[in-house]
Amino acid sequence: MIEVTGLRRAFGDRTVLDGIDFTAERGCVTVVIGPSGSGKTTLLRGLNALDAPDAGQVRIGDAAVDFGALPSGRGEARRAIARLRAQSGMVFQNHNLFPHRTVLQNVTEGPVVVQGHARADAEREAKELLDRVGLAGTEDRFPFQLSGGQQQRVGIARALALHPEIVLFDEPTSALDPELVGEVLAVMKQLASEGWTMVVVTHEIRFARQVADQVLFLDGGVVAERGSAEQVLEHPTQERTQRFLTRIL
Ligand code: ADP
Numbered sequence: 001m002i003e004v005t006g007l008r009r010a011f012g013d014r015t016v017l018d019g020i021d022f023t024a025e026r027g028c029v030t031v032v033i034g035p036s037g038s039g040k041t042t043l044l045r046g047l048n049a050l051d052a053p054d055a056g057q058v059r060i061g062d063a064a065v066d067f068g069a070l071p072s073g074r075g076e077a078r079r080a081i082a083r084l085r086a087q088s089g090m091v092f093q094n095h096n097l098f099p100h101r102t103v104l105q106n107v108t109e110g111p112v113v114v115q116g117h118a119r120a121d122a123e124r125e126a127k128e129l130l131d132r133v134g135l136a137g138t139e140d141r142f143p144f145q146l147s148g149g150q151q152q153r154v155g156i157a158r159a160l161a162l163h164p165e166i167v168l169f170d171e172p173t174s175a176l177d178p179e180l181v182g183e184v185l186a187v188m189k190q191l192a193s194e195g196w197t198m199v200v201v202t203h204e205i206r207f208a209r210q211v212a213d214q215v216l217f218l219d220g221g222v223v224a225e226r227g228s229a230e231q232v233l234e235h236p237t238q239e240r241t242q243r244f245l246t247r248i249l
Helices: 042-046 074-085 102-116 119-132 150-162 177-193 207-211 227-235 240-247
Strands: 001-013 016-026 031-035 057-059 065-068 088-091 166-171 197-201 214-219 221-225
Touching: 001 042, 016 042, 016 057, 016 221, 031 042, 031 207, 042 057, 042 166, 042 197, 065 074, 065 207, 074 227, 088 150, 102 119, 119 150, 150 166, 150 177, 177 197, 177 207, 207 227, 214 227, 214 240, 221 227, 221 240
Parallel strands: 031 197, 031 214, 088 166, 166 197
Antiparallel strands: 001 016, 001 057, 057 065, 214 221
């Protein structure tokens, strides 16, 4: 479902992604861990071309982009990137909800405005999604009237409303008060058990142990270690993985 080859990204003279390779099967949960500044967010943003890498290939489902050899026509390149972007839904650290729109409007915005679906259909589906993330009855509220955990679950419903092939999570619980983390992780576990293909950047090692099919340890812009949760978290072979885990556990 996901195939990433030789992904590179530099900001000025600082190389942030230095040749990232990995694959993930359909229905697989990939958890990305690593020190601050190791390139985790840049990798996620590269996967959906929110921030275009300088080189390397990303294939998600049947959309593929070779960032080092984009089509020479601007329109053609833009269409290829748009096709790739449409494969993924993104859940951000700070939910990024529209503050002046209701919960229902936040979830229907993408399907109606970007994808051109009929509003009535989008609203029906949004209500089902809100029910699935435990937010039935909040449709007419505004983001500020919800807790951080509820806002984050609206963010998840909004990502799912776009019918993506994969869902990307960028530290979805790290801005939350500790007592609200569990409700968001519970929704993510539920999505994993429903067979969603997910890439999750997180420091929640317990979640990784319980849910990850594979763990990538990023360090210095490369995948320093990759394997099952058991391999990477319990029996890391690289010293830098061991050092990182000792620091955060
Ligand atoms: P992580 O998510 O692992 O903490 P990031 O991918 O956010 O790492 O960032 C890796 C490095 O890239 C950081 O040093 C950050 O300052 C730098 N960086 C990220 N985005 C930009 C940008 N738009 N411009 C300049 N530097 C950036």
